[in-house]
Amino acid sequence: MKPADSRRLFTDPVADSVLAETRRQFFARGARGLGAAALATLFGEDLTAALVGNESPGGLPGLPHFAPTAKRAIYLHMVGAPPQMDLFDYKPAMKDWYDKDLPDSIRKGQRLTTMTSGQSRFPIAPSVFKFSQHGQSGAWISELLPWTAKMVDEMAIIRTMHTEAINHEPAITFIQTGQQIAGRPCVGSWIAYGLGSMNQDLPTFVVLNASHSHPKAGVQAISAKLWSSGFLSSKYAGVALRSGKDPVLFIKNPEGMPAPMRRRMLDALGELNQMQHDKTGDPEIRARIAQYEMAYRMQTSVPELTDLTKEPQSVLDWYGEDARRAGTFAHSCLLARRLVERGVRFVQIYQRGWDVHRDLPEVLPAMCKDVDQGCYALVKDLKARGLLKDTLVIFGGEFGRTMYSQGKLTPTDYGRDHHPRCFTFWAAGGGIKGGVVHGETDEFSYNIVRDPVHVRDLQATILRCFGIDHERFAYKTQGLDARLTGVEPATPVKAILA
């Protein structure tokens, strides 16, 4: 094919022939499907896989380090920090301590936030909620989580998580990125970077922000930095799906431009871009053609993803009434299942509202009601589809809360301040041992007495499930091998691994 453009600037005859050859291959597939042809050539799984020697396109060679137990994860982050002693960490002895001061022998002069450091007293506020034992494991669960209680034998409950940060912003940043100050990749980005994508038309890492129902809920800020890729390429950043009519930013064609028109435009655009490529020889143009085709495919796959009309009634019933309202936690859980089912690696759900500094007995039941059934349905649904065995589900906040009351304490009313020294997480699926209750805190749920699990240990555990050795998974930046788990030692929590 002789190029018609006389203004071409190539002077190299060798280049000419090579490019002509390329064009022949290219046009052999027909001009109509030009963009799609480029895509197939560039992204055909076989070719890509052969080139990078990895079953998941884009993953790093050599990863996973060993057989993974999880291929996907859904991380349910309760922003604001749920009070562990009102939900999972049962402390019956506290009943006798009502309104007595937290002993200095327990507090040990540890630092407090400036919200309660000025308080003259630290009166113990026993949980007003009832606990009972569940499942084979006999785990104690609060009455506020009746659905979660039904699945304790699927879950490993870690009661001895601890962190270093004492305020939300640094603590969330820490648990998501391994550092308290913004600038590092979050766990989802690390996974995307290390293991790559498992699908052709959805992001590798998706973020959902779920709503809450109680008007007095303590809502904390989150920000795009929590799903940013830090020093990794921004292509590993999480894509926030939105609950409105545009689940992905700019996904919808403008009104008045139906899909066939967009298709027609892309075909013409592809042809013109190819001409430009012929003139300049810039490989990036081919990449651009491919990305426009990918965008077009997303325009179909995303609406299909968010369309729940084909979900069976029985499944919708598991998730409850909330699942029908976009943006609720239950709806987000259902969406998360659909995402992992379609090959998304990492789904992060944030639910804000857990910062119970006051009115805890009033607010907490509502917060629990928002999430309880969704958690249960998600695990059950994944299990029913055979996905649970290699999908890791984790649940928790960024730190715990104090046994003493912040502000006024009455038999029916109290609040709790931030507490970094212990808090509870649970995990299920993806290689996690069910029916495990790990670690023990003192009777004030203040200090850990057995089996502490640092935030870094949790991160190492998540990586472990994905078949990654956290010590060998690094990215060179500023001359250092930066790791999710940082430079301090970290150990996966073997006791909760199946």
Add this chain to the structure above:
Amino acid sequence: MLRPRSALPLAVVALLAGQFLFTSNAQQSPPGSKPPATVTRSVVAPKAAAIDFQREIRPILSDNCFFCHGPDEATRLADLRLDTREGLFAARDSGTPVVPGNPAASVLYRRITTPEKERLMPPVHSKKALTDGQKDLLRRWIEQGAPWKEHWAFATPSRPPLPAVKNASWVRNAIDRFVLARLEASGLQPAVEADRRTLARRVSLDLAGLPPEPEAVEAFVNDKSAQAYETFVDRLLTSKHWGEHRGRYWLDAARYADTHGVHLDNYREMWPYRDWVIDAFNRNLPYDRFIIEQIAGDLIPNRTMEQQIATGFHRCNATTNEDGAIADEVAAIYAKDRVDTTGSVFLGLTMGCASCHDHKFDPISQRDFYSLAAFFRNTTQGPLDGNVWDTPPSIVVPRPEDLARWNQISTEEASLKARLKAARTEGEADFAKWLDGQDRVSASSPLEPADELLALTVQGERPRLLVKGNPVAVTLPEGVSLGDAHIAGQKALHFSGKAFLELPNVEAIASDRPFSVAVWFYVPAGEDSFIVASQSDPKSKSRGWTFELTRRTPIFRLTGLGGRVLVARGNIIDRLKPAAWYHIAFSYDGYRVPSSLRLFLDGKEAGLEGAGEGAQLKGEIRNFSPLQVGSQGNRYFDGGAIADLRVYNRVLSPEDVSLLAHWAAFELARPKKTAALAPNELEGFRDYYFVREHADSMDLAGQLQTLRAEKLAIARRGAVTHVQQEKESKAHANVLFRGMYDQPRDTVEASTPAVLPPMGSSLPRNRMGLARWLLDPRHPLTSRVTVNRIWQEIFGTGLVKTTDDFGSQGEAPTHPDLLDWLAVEFREGGWDLKKFYKLLVTSATYRQAAVSTPLKLEKDPENRLLSRGPRFRMDAEMIRDYALAASGLLVPSIGGPSVKPYQPDGVWEAVAMFSSNTRFYRSDSGSNLYRRSLYSFWKRSAPPAAMEVFNAPTRENCTVRRERTNTPLQALAAMNDVQMIEAARHLAQRALLAAPGDFDRQMRFLSARLVARPFDERERAVTRKAYEDYLRFYAGAKDEARTLIRQGESKPDSSLPAPELAAMTMVANQLLNLDEVLVK
């Protein structure tokens, strides 16, 4: 979709040339490592040349050895350093690491080649390993005599001689000699010169950030003079858009944004700094002045307001006011940010690495880090930002037309204050007389009785109410009782449960009138919401005013039409203590805006948390409900108490409030004999006398008050900006053990890193000294780092790719001599920016066509050797600005408050705190929709969505090198963002109107604006065919056509048939998405 893109170039190149050597290395390197820095270079290095220690050997040592045998004393093993000359060549007990000329005798070489696993270096457990190629290099280096040099970046650059080249006729200026020499050595030829249209577009984008006007392109194309290109460049350099475009890059480095960044992420007024940057580039402020004024403008003798504004550079960092934040921790974070930023922008050093321990690779100690931090820890800025828009120190920036008067007021104010002081001194004798006289005893109210609308106090054992000076009987309801007050001997009204006191309606209060409320009260324990007093109408959405306490923060709320409120919220820094007495006064001046409200705490003015910008009191607050003390709606004052409550019909001055706060104490002291007065009582009476009784003082105080009102009015019209202000003390800091704020160790004084030339003894040890040290002609980094960053702007990649890391782990320069030549040229040329950019864009190197050949793709894949012209995707802002400019929508005005263009719903709400004043994004309308993108409001926790998609940074940290990815999300934004659709329609409309019925001319109209050249025949054919298809569709779908052309706020031209306009809009949308349009 977002699969890592590394597979892409690989496949592309495989397709193109069956050649993927240079990327396949990257694919095979172990996880977590980047390809060895030598890979790219080894392809292009001239063969059999002498080994370059800087480029080839030091990186290997740095990467593999320095961690244990480098600068960090704490982790150094075997007391061996391989980063210094002595360490490498001095004999040791175990032998000499490197014996020049003799690899076999060199312990270093023996240890890296030994078959004994336990002796092998680097050790197996380090997970580092040398390749055979690297070992070979080290061997040959030793054989060649092991030449050693200090790390290149720490030696002062000197002007190298221009290298010889074969093809001398290609050379236009010195740059080209260096570039060509390297190309010739690599067996490559430069590309031909780009045609004039391409050049016009490229250089317009590089100098103004906007596409050229078609007329300017034609004039340039037709300019026959030898100076045609230079003329074209000169015109761009005088364009006002030059400063905007340069400023945008700088604002990334300065981490400029319109919010604080953390937690509430409230509005911060900072845009005068942004405008200063634009203006500095436009008046071509020499770069040395540019640095000095930003780092230390406040320390310049007789500094101007502009120089103060410039110091905003280090006030742009993200700040916090999160509940519970610990001040020392936050202060340490700010200092680190400033050191990191200084490292990135001026030094090209990763200073942050030395915050927890000595740097592992570069000779920077932890002490160096904290010595540098000391320069920044000596300012008056507090650690918490107060969630306010004007966190101190900040200054008012009046409008230009107010400036003269503003300065005059300052002088007048000072003179009035001096006269007032003198008047008081003179009046001292009269005061003494008054003190002994009867008047003192009879004074009945602290301020003019005529101004007092209502006063509730307790006299002895009974409540006393005065309404406009007339006593009115009060009966205490059950639950309100007398108890202790804030001073002994006085009683207060104590409230319990839901009890409250109902007083008569205060009529004179209205939205447009000033009024004030001052209260002595007791803060109940607990975090609940309490009502101190309120006069509001429950039947009219609480229209009126309310003074409440929520979580121990005082809040004054004016509620107008439909429940719209104006709120003065005390900030968290001044949160009240529970179970304590306070005097608080709120003052409102009747102007309905946030600055109308002032809060005084214990007689002193206190900061307010920011109201949402643009907040305004709408409608009337006037009502006829009773004044309720201790209740509003279903909220009460359980556990609180009130000793004194007064309402005034005017604004209160600080002196007034001080008097009010102390009045009760004076009243008690009134019967005392003069001699028996305690010193503070005496002082109080003195204040009273001069504020209320002494005519001269009162007259002067009145003038002062008028002046202040005028000043406030000017401030209100103007803006605020954050500045730096030095403390009196000597700059110092503590070394923080492992970077932890609560583990301070040695105190260090402000000083610069030891490895760099020392600060001259004449330089002050403050920010001014630091700035001048950066500009020392011996400084090896400032000029190099700057010219490299400029090079990166123009050519896409710096000569040193790691723009912010010139240390031993950074990438060595591709053209070290060129870098040094440019550094010296820039400095010796008087730090003249325009001259320097002109040098770059007039070089033959820059003017090359951006055309690759397979040979070049093989030998110079990333164009690091500059074998062709720059061609890369434009930055986020440029893409949007391009569409606006090409379509004719751009509103080109310069500067002013940030604007809010279109943005999809929910971007802010999804992340914001409920009480954040940047929770809801409301896009502007009219001209603000079409301003250049550097004026778009930048919320750090949710930057403009369309910008972020194209790799715009969040501005949370200093960014000197943006990423440049290519993703489907970018395609979606460029295709579907309403801004892009509206631009397409506007462009289409102009094309149709410019050449009715003539498709070819319409295409010429479009192409001239989009690609600065006419489309060729094939391009026209493809586009015509698409247009016909679009038209066929829209002719049969008129509703769709009408819908499509309605996008955006501007209106389509009604004279054009909808199907035609829609079809042409599709064409324009298609063309706006051309790769050629999206790249420079």
